[in-house]
Each structure stands twice: as C-alpha cells, then as structure tokens.
Amino acid sequence: MNYSQNDSVARNYRMFFLGNILVSLGILAVTTGGSWDISNHLLNKPETFFSTPHFVLYSGVMVALSGAILVMLNRSVGKIKSENNTSIRLVQIGIALLLGAGPFDFLWHSNFGLDGLLSPPHLILICGMVFSSVGSFLSIMRNQNLAHNSYLLKNILTILSIIPVWLSVTGLFFSFSLPFSQTDYFDFNPNPIFGAIFATIAFPFLISMMLSMAYLINDKKFGFISTVGAALIIINMATSIIPNPWLHPTIPFYLLTMMPIILCDLILKLSANKTYLYFTAGIFGMLGYFMYYPLITHIYNKIDTNQIVSASMTSKIYFEMVLSVFPVIVIPCIVMGMLGTWFCYRVSRSIVPARISSQLS
Amino acid sequence: MADIQIMSIAFPTIYQIGDKAKIISYNFTQSPRYIKTGDEIGYDYSGGTKSIQAQYPSIEAYSRPVNPGAHYSIALKITPDTVGNFTIFAKTVAIPHTSNNSHFPYSGIKDHQNEYVESFSVIVEQ
Numbered sequence: 001m002n003y004s005q006n007d008s009v010a011r012n013y014r015m016f017f018l019g020n021i022l023v024s025l026g027i028l029a030v031t032t033g034g035s036w037d038i039s040n041h042l043l044n045k046p047e048t049f050f051s052t053p054h055f056v057l058y059s060g061v062m063v064a065l066s067g068a069i070l071v072m073l074n075r076s077v078g079k080i081k082s083e084n085n086t087s088i089r090l091v092q093i094g095i096a097l098l099l100g101a102g103p104f105d106f107l108w109h110s111n112f113g114l115d116g117l118l119s120p121p122h123l124i125l126i127c128g129m130v131f132s133s134v135g136s137f138l139s140i141m142r143n144q145n146l147a148h149n150s151y152l153l154k155n156i157l158t159i160l161s162i163i164p165v166w167l168s169v170t171g172l173f174f175s176f177s178l179p180f181s182q183t184d185y186f187d188f189n190p191n192p193i194f195g196a197i198f199a200t201i202a203f204p205f206l207i208s209m210m211l212s213m214a215y216l217i218n219d220k221k222f223g224f225i226s227t228v229g230a231a232l233i234i235i236n237m238a239t240s241i242i243p244n245p246w247l248h249p250t251i252p253f254y255l256l257t258m259m260p261i262i263l264c265d266l267i268l269k270l271s272a273n274k275t276y277l278y279f280t281a282g283i284f285g286m287l288g289y290f291m292y293y294p295l296i297t298h299i300y301n302k303i304d305t306n307q308i309v310s311a312s313m314t315s316k317i318y319f320e321m322v323l324s325v326f327p328v329i330v331i332p333c334i335v336m337g338m339l340g341t342w343f344c345y346r347v348s349r350s351i352v353p354a355r356i357s358s359q360l361s
Numbered sequence: 362m363a364d365i366q367i368m369s370i371a372f373p374t375i376y377q378i379g380d381k382a383k384i385i386s387y388n389f390t391q392s393p394r395y396i397k398t399g400d401e402i403g404y405d406y407s408g409g410t411k412s413i414q415a416q417y418p419s420i421e422a423y424s425r426p427v428n429p430g431a432h433y434s435i436a437l438k439i440t441p442d443t444v445g446n447f448t449i450f451a452k453t454v455a456i457p458h459t460s461n462n463s464h465f466p467y468s469g470i471k472d473h474q475n476e477y478v479e480s481f482s483v484i485v486e487q
Contacts, residue, residue: 043426113392184394308409310364311426313457 012077016084017143019070021157023091023136024164026064027129030098031167033057034125035239038117038295041180043244043311061098064132068095071139087138094132101125116181117174118188126171133164141217141351151223158214158224159231166210166232170292173202177299192302199299203292204285204333208340209347211261211284212277215268216348222269229261233291240294246312247294257290278338285337289326294318300325363455363463366427368435371396371419371450371472378418381442387435393422405475406458416473419450427455441485450478 033056040053068091075081075088105121115122140161144154175181177195181188190198214228215221237254241247264280289296297318298309304321307313368389375381376398384393396402396419404411422435441447450472455463464477472478 184392305410308365308403308456310456312364313408 009077012074013080013143015070016074016077016080017140019067019072019074020087020091020136020139020143021160022067022070023064023095023132024067024140024160026060026062026067027133027136027164027168028160029060029063030057030125030129031060031133031164031171032235032239033060034129034171035167035236036243038174038178038180039240039243041117058102061102064098065095067136068092068132084139084142087135087142090131090135090138092135094128094130094135097124097128097131099128101128112183112185116183116186116188117178118176118181118190119186123175126168126175129164129168130172133168137161137165138351151221154218155224155227158218159228162210162214162228163231163235166206166228167235169206170203173199173206174295177202178295179298179302192306195299196303199292199296200288200329200332201336203288203296204336205340205343207287207291208281208284208337209344211264212281212341212344213348215265216345217351220268220272222265225265225268226258226262230258233257236291236293244294244311244314247315250293250315254290254293257287260287277341281338281341282334283337285333285335285340286330288333288337289322289329297321300329362429363425363427363457365423365425365456366431366433366453367421367423367456368433368453369419369421369451369478370435370437371417371478372448373417373450373472374446374448375418375441378420379442381440382420383438384420385436385438387422387433389422389433389435390424391422393420393435395420402474406454406464408456408458413474441483444485444487446482447485448480448482450480452476452478 033053037051037053037057040051071088071091075084081088101121101124104124105115108115108119108121140157144157176190177199179189179192179195181190189195210232211225211229214224218224233255237251241251241254260283264283267276267280270276294314297314300321301307301309301317304325305317307317309317370382372378372382378395378397387393396415398415398418400415401412402415403409404413420435420437422433424431424433427433439447439449450470452472453465454476458464461467466477466479469477470480
C-alpha cells in the first residue's frame, strides 16, 4: 500500500515535470513561429491570419496548453504546490493570456488587416509567452533531479527551459524597439531614439543574464553557456536569416558570434573568480549588436541613415553601421552586460539557492 | 529583380481623396496605401534618407519582392466632384533605387517628391 502510494506520488511528480517541459516546448514553438512571422512580414509574403508561421505559433500554444493541463492536474499532490507555487501561478496566468490572444488576434486581423509587431493582441500573446516560459523554467530547474542526472540531459533541459524565456523576452523587447508597428489604422511605433536607447540597454542585459543563468544554475560547469548561446544563434539564423536569400552570404559571419561565447565559457572553466565573471559579462553585453542581426539593423538605421531596409539592402546597411553605431553603443553594452550578470546572480540564488556560492556578492 | 516595386497615382489638383478615387481591383501583393496631404514621404529617389511632406494626396500600390517579368495592375474609379481641370500623376519606383533605370518615367514633369511622373488630365464639365 505504502509502495503504491509512493509510486503514485512519484508518478504525479513526473507528470508535473513533463507538463512543464511541454509548456517550455510549446513556448519554444510559439517564439520560433513568432520570429519567423516577423521575417515573413519583412519579406512581405502576402499576409493572412492563416500563414505557416501563425500555424507553428498556434501549434505551440496547443502544446503549451496540454503541458499546462498536466501541471494543473498534478499540482495538488504532495508538496508540488507548496514547492512550486509561484511557477504554477505564472504558468496559469501565461496560458490564460495565450489562449485569450488567439481569438483576439484573429478579430484584430479581421478588422484591421495587416497588424504591426506591437498591437494589443500581440502584447497579450508576448506577455503570455513570458509568464508561461518563466513559470516552466522555474519548475524545471527546481525539479530537474527527477530526470536522470546526465550531462547531456542537463544540457537539453537547460536549453529547453532557458531558450523560451530568452526568446519571449526578446520578443517583448523587440516590440518596444523595432519600427514595425505602424499600420493604416494605428501607429504604435516607438520613437526612434527611444527604440535605439532601449535596444542598447535591454538586449546586452538580456544576453548576459541568460548566458550567466545557464552557467550559474548548472553548478558553473563548462559547456552550458556555449550550448545555450549556440541554440539561440541557430534559432535566430533559421528564422531571421535563412528565410531571406540575400542574407545567406552573411551566415558564416553570423556563426562567428559563437566564438566569443565559447571563449568566455572556456575562460570561466579555467577561472571563475569575480574579475573573470564580470569580464565575460562585458563580452556578452557587447554581443547584442551581433546576436540580434539582422533585425537590429532596423532599430539603429532609424537614427543613423534612415534608409529603407529592404531585403537586399539589410546586410549592406548593417555592416555600414558597424563603423558608425557600434563604437557609440559599445560602452553602454558592456555596462549593461555586467549588470545583467549581477542581476542574474541575485535572481538565480532564489531558483537553486543551495548550489550557488557567494562568488559575486 | 527589385525588393519593392511601387506604383504611385497622385492627385495634384485636390486636397483630399475622400470618395473621389476608389480602388476597384489590384493584383499587387500588398494592400495599397492612401497617402494624405501632409504625410511624410520619400524625396528624390533617396530610398528614405530624404523626406518631404506630401503636398497632395496619392495612392501607392506595391509588391515585394518583384521578380523579372512580373506584371501588376491596379484599377481605380475616379469621380471628380468639381468642374475644371482634373490631373493625375503616375509613376513607378523600384527599391533599392540603384540607377535611372530604377524608375519610370525617365524624364519630363517632376512631382512634389522631385521624381518624374506621367501626367494625365481631363476637363470635367457639368
């Protein structure tokens, strides 16, 4: 009897864990579909609600919903609820927002046709993505002992839980910086100067925070920074660069972004003292301009030469701005990168409190 | 091949389009845009680097991308509401604008954007 009860509780824990993995997988599909949708708009394939990127996006919502149902069904068992109260609530709120955003988005398209990046239904969708992904990330990290403790599996779980958070927050930040939100009916475009300043502050902070998170929650072991960085770069390449044939020659350049990430991973493997941590954080911050190629071109172009960033002109304008824009933003990027790592350290202590030493305090 | 091909039909003798011009049909890949008097628009084939405020309204139909040999058209129903001269300017511009072959017409009258246009006029009688 006792055995069967324990088996049942263990099964509930596994189902709860699986539910969170499905939420993360779903949000990964939603964010990937969303990024592909932006590229689709830029290349101006005729736009309807029933486009392939939208299909990927809303399939992701379905996967996330099925995961959320598993989370809900198993939350009352044992100590699951008390141990994961915040993350369960975040998943609940996130999924509710995601579900509400679908019909709202359909109505918006029906009434106003082509919509911009920042619109009320899109903002609800992105907030739903952020809440859900953060919720599932917290649960996965707190319960990853339920999975086999192999290095490969830990890498997969880290990518699976961090990348949806990273992409969701990236989507939120792009909404407030990219000039893609003017339509015939509404103009939600950010002020170009605000957009550029926001991007300069937000993206380096985010990159540094996410890469440092991958490092800190995995006992500061080698490889996690590299795999998470590589995953983000591959997804961005697949959704933002490959759809535009004019950008294909720049793929080797974009892949070079991996080099400083791997180097930082190696530096931290050799010595993880405070100086090296902040040194690598500064490098992570500097990567903002490069990791978010090609979309970042549209943000800085608005305050630089303000050309029409058409498909074949994107890389030309981007590389011209390396000389004019990058020297101006590099110092704030480094500072924000350091702040991102500092903030990550503060936050990560509450996620896996026992395993993180007071290296940065 | 062009990233974007814009067909512009402008109405230099009126202040606002209102019901005077209606789009009947088009096969451009994007929805046509109504440009109002005072809207900020490109200038001098500059690809966005120079701009000016529109002095009169226009309709811009566009496709992107445009492959060689592609044909696009737009049909308008125009109903002038005052007697006298009614003029229409028409032009097309490819983006990126790389040479004089990136626009049509190549010469003649220039519009408020300092770009060449074909001018068509009718005398409206009561």
